[in-house]
Amino acid sequence: MRLKRYLLLLLLAGLVLSFSFGPYAQEEVIKIKAWTIGPGPMPVTRATNLEEAVKRLNAAGILPQPVELEVLFSELKWGPFTEKFMTACEAKEGPHIVTLKDIPGLSEAGLIRPVTDYIEKYRETIFYDVYESMLDAVKYTPKAGPYAGEEHYWGIPQDATPGGVWYRKDVLRALGYTDEEIAEMLPSTAEGVTCDLLVRLAREAKEAGLVEWGFVHRPSPGDPVMAYMVIFGGRVYDPVEDKLVLTKSAALKFFQWLKKLVDEGLLSPAPLSWGTLHSMFVEGKILFTFANHVGTPAEWIEKYGLREDFEVDLGFMLFPPCVPGAKPISPLGPLAYLVTQGCVRPEEEHPEAATLLLLFATSADLQARHSVQTMRPPIKESALYDPILVTFPRYQYIKTITPMVGFAMDVPKLPEWSLYKKAFFEHMKAVEAGILTPEKAVEELVKILRADIPDIIIEE
Amino acid sequence: METRWKGAASQLLLVLAAPLRGLLLRGKTRWKLLPLLFLAPTAVFVFFFYLLPVALTGLISLTDMDMRLDWHFIGLANFVKAIAGDPRVPRIIMNTVIYVVFALILTVGLGLAIALITTHIREGAGIFFRGVWLLPNLTPPVVYILLWQWFFDSSRYGFLNSFLGLFGLPPKAWLTHYALPIVIPVNAFIGLSFCMIVFTSAIKSLPRSLITAAKVDGATTWQVCRWVIIPLLKWPIAFMTAWHLIAHINSYVYILLLTDGGPYYRSEVWALYTLHRSFDFYEFGYGAAMAMLLVAVTVLLTLGIWRVFGLGRLLEPSKIEV
Numbered sequence: 149m150r151l152k153r154y155l156l157l158l159l160l161a162g163l164v165l166s167f168s169f170g171p172y173a174q175e176e177v178i179k180i181k182a183w184t185i186g187p188g189p190m191p192v193t194r195a196t197n198l199e200e201a202v203k204r205l206n207a208a209g210i211l212p213q214p215v216e217l218e219v220l221f222s223e224l225k226w227g228p229f230t231e232k233f234m235t236a237c238e239a240k241e242g243p244h245i246v247t248l249k250d251i252p253g254l255s256e257a258g259l260i261r262p263v264t265d266y267i268e269k270y271r272e273t274i275f276y277d278v279y280e281s282m283l284d285a286v287k288y289t290p291k292a293g294p295y296a297g298e299e300h301y302w303g304i305p306q307d308a309t310p311g312g313v314w315y316r317k318d319v320l321r322a323l324g325y326t327d328e329e330i331a332e333m334l335p336s337t338a339e340g341v342t343c344d345l346l347v348r349l350a351r352e353a354k355e356a357g358l359v360e361w362g363f364v365h366r367p368s369p370g371d372p373v374m375a376y377m378v379i380f381g382g383r384v385y386d387p388v389e390d391k392l393v394l395t396k397s398a399a400l401k402f403f404q405w406l407k408k409l410v411d412e413g414l415l416s417p418a419p420l421s422w423g424t425l426h427s428m429f430v431e432g433k434i435l436f437t438f439a440n441h442v443g444t445p446a447e448w449i450e451k452y453g454l455r456e457d458f459e460v461d462l463g464f465m466l467f468p469p470c471v472p473g474a475k476p477i478s479p480l481g482p483l484a485y486l487v488t489q490g491c492v493r494p495e496e497e498h499p500e501a502a503t504l505l506l507l508f509a510t511s512a513d514l515q516a517r518h519s520v521q522t523m524r525p526p527i528k529e530s531a532l533y534d535p536i537l538v539t540f541p542r543y544q545y546i547k548t549i550t551p552m553v554g555f556a557m558d559v560p561k562l563p564e565w566s567l568y569k570k571a572f573f574e575h576m577k578a579v580e581a582g583i584l585t586p587e588k589a590v591e592e593l594v595k596i597l598r599a600d601i602p603d604i605i606i607e608e
Numbered sequence: 609m610e611t612r613w614k615g616a617a618s619q620l621l622l623v624l625a626a627p628l629r630g631l632l633l634r635g636k637t638r639w640k641l642l643p644l645l646f647l648a649p650t651a652v653f654v655f656f657f658y659l660l661p662v663a664l665t666g667l668i669s670l671t672d673m674d675m676r677l678d679w680h681f682i683g684l685a686n687f688v689k690a691i692a693g694d695p696r697v698p699r700i701i702m703n704t705v706i707y708v709v710f711a712l713i714l715t716v717g718l719g720l721a722i723a724l725i726t727t728h729i730r731e732g733a734g735i736f737f738r739g740v741w742l743l744p745n746l747t748p749p750v751v752y753i754l755l756w757q758w759f760f761d762s763s764r765y766g767f768l769n770s771f772l773g774l775f776g777l778p779p780k781a782w783l784t785h786y787a788l789p790i791v792i793p794v795n796a797f798i799g800l801s802f803c804m805i806v807f808t809s810a811i812k813s814l815p816r817s818l819i820t821a822a823k824v825d826g827a828t829t830w831q832v833c834r835w836v837i838i839p840l841l842k843w844p845i846a847f848m849t850a851w852h853l854i855a856h857i858n859s860y861v862y863i864l865l866l867t868d869g870g871p872y873y874r875s876e877v878w879a880l881y882t883l884h885r886s887f888d889f890y891e892f893g894y895g896a897a898m899a900m901l902l903v904a905v906t907v908l909l910t911l912g913i914w915r916v917f918g919l920g921r922l923l924e925p926s927k928i929e930v
Contacts, residue, residue: 227888254676578872581784595695596696599695
């Protein structure tokens with residue numbers, strides 16, 4: 149009987165304790181969830197940098213309560229990751245911070261909040277040396293949603309992946325070109341390079357039996373679509389009208405070029421998968437790849453056995469002009485940390501803590517760590533002089549590619565851009581497979597783009 | 609103590625159940641409510657997992673719901689786009705018709721042929737061959753498709769191309785040039801094994817006396833099959849045709865894994881296109897409209913098959929007293 153009484157007392161005491169301290173204990177820490185994406189394995193520092201940043205934020209004691217961070221690094225593809233984010237937001241089980249590219253769509257849906265105040269407030273102390281192109285990449289004026297008509301910064305820049313053409317110097321050497329001749333013939337700025345030159349070199353390599361394919365491109369739709377249009381003298385965006393554009397003549401010339409490459413056996417009639425493409429290029433069986441960006445060697449070293457001093461055998465340059473008058477181009481490929489809105493229950497929203505955390509993640513040394521891990525250029529200049537990066541064996545490479553962030557071109561910031569890329573890519577594949585002639589492909593592409601994006605500008 | 613609790617609980621249950629019990633057992637009401645009660649679990653299941661999703665899809669089809677899951681009512685605009693505003697649709701309808709017709713012929717025709725052959729050879733060999741033909745159904749879809757991908761791989765390492773290589777022939781991009789003719793048998797082989805099992809069991813349950821009588825009258829094996837067995841398999845054939853017609857119209861998994869509808873919509877069928885618009889393009893409203901059209905077509909075709917084969921007779925009470 150006495151034992152029962154003690155047990156009852158103990159139970160009551162437990163109840164009292166849990167009611168009195170429970171909610172208080174919950175308020176003791178600010179819980180922040182961050183979802184980051186690779187999709188490849190290399191940019192894991194997107195997540196680990198946040199873990200380091202939260203330690204610094206807590207040590208700084210800016211907030212009244214400490215921040216507890218739960219961070220996810222996902223290797224899902226962009227589509228499934230976006231779906232996961234959207235459904236989690238709908239269920240109020242989403243993150244406070246996310247890395248996604250679709251700033252127009254997310255801002256118009258009211259799923260992310262502007263960080264303009266923070267960028268303005270800390271412009272002199274944190275963002276003073278963040279490349280302007282990176283800040284421009286996160287600037288957008290939504291056409292709908294809670295912030296319609298207001299231009300804002302919608303995220304804290306995280307990294308950039310300027311794209312271009314990688315080529316095998318060793319193959320060119322085997323063809324008899326000296327290193328000096330290669331450097332002169334294929335400079336990283338692509339000044340004076342033409343697509344005709346690339347075709348000639350690919351043909352020589354193929355005829356000599358040195359490579360299986362002269363060229364490869366991405367096996368999926370991507371931002372290089374913009375580059376293809378530009379290097380063939382077209383454009384994809386009209387800044388005055390703020391609309392997407394298809395230049396028919398550029399698309400036709402590009403499709404004709406692809407057909408010529410396939411007919412000559414320099415390009416596979418069906419796109420090679422990512423794995424095949426990476427391994428074949430690393431093995432030297434492909435001369436030029438249009439599929440990759442400045443940071444891809446990190447993945448080639450990690451997963452495909454590329455030698456550490458890859459610059460000996462590999463060269464990189466911007467997408468070269470393929471018609472007279474066109475300019476070399478590199479798509480910027482920016483990514484930012486976005487602070488979400490309405491993705492968690494109202495009482496769990498902590499935008500102030502989430503944004504402050506991101507400011508700490510923008511420090512030079514964390515940016516340097518990200519560059520070392522991914523071989524991507526840092527988004528702020530001071531990171532280039534951080535000891536972590538300066539002592540990195542591939543420092544010279546990072547230093548060479550970093551200026552690209554300044555002049556690389558961002559893709560159109562319109563929600564319909566993904567439809568444009570998909571439609572364009574489908575027609576590329578159809579031409580390569582011999583299903584459509586270049587002329588028919590342009591005709592069909594116009595029809596499909598008009599159906600999918602009714603306000604697109606079609607120009608000759 | 610425990611017995612006392614149990615007793616009290618039983619009493620309470622009896623008291624609570626009394627009105628229901630009275631209703632169920634009282635005269636004519638009994639006959640009205642009792643079947644409903646038995647049907648209730650299935651009805652609840654059908655409502656939540658079949659009718660409700662269709663109703664929700666119908667509602668979504670009237671909106672412009674997109675990736676943001678935000679929506680506005682837009683009436684029949686999605687249906688108008690599907691019927692008159694999407695340049696891909698004519699191609700997709702044509703692909704779907706070709707795919708369904710040929711897959712159905714292969715599934716039911718070949719299933720019947722294999723069942724007839726394996727029931728006319730030695731029992732052990734028959735079991736062995738039926739087992740082999742069951743493999744596509746037993747293999748996980750991803751593994752099954754990986755095998756086909758290797759079989760049709762466009763490089764010289766693909767099975768078919770390495771075979772051609774023995775004769776000095778160059779490799780061919782099979783899945784690029786023959787996407788639709790390839791996805792038809794690949795998908796049909798799955799349904800085929802189901803047909804084969806149903807037809808085999810139906811053949812084995814036929815009265816032996818009929819077949820023996822035909823043989824005594826001098827019928828050849830072909831004549832026995834053609835004039836005795838096949839006519840007696842009318843119902844299984846009708847049922848399998850209706851079943852696989854619905855299955856093929858709505859199938860997309862194996863096509864998704866093998867060609868993803870490509871190249872350039874060459875193997876894109878309606879169900880797969882619905883999936884693509886919904887989950888690649890995030891046009892949930894438009895995808896739902898495509899799905900509703902598919903539901904409508906499926907219902908109409910099923911009713912047509914029902915009438916053509918007189919399937920209603922299958923549901924009539926047996927005329928034989930058991």
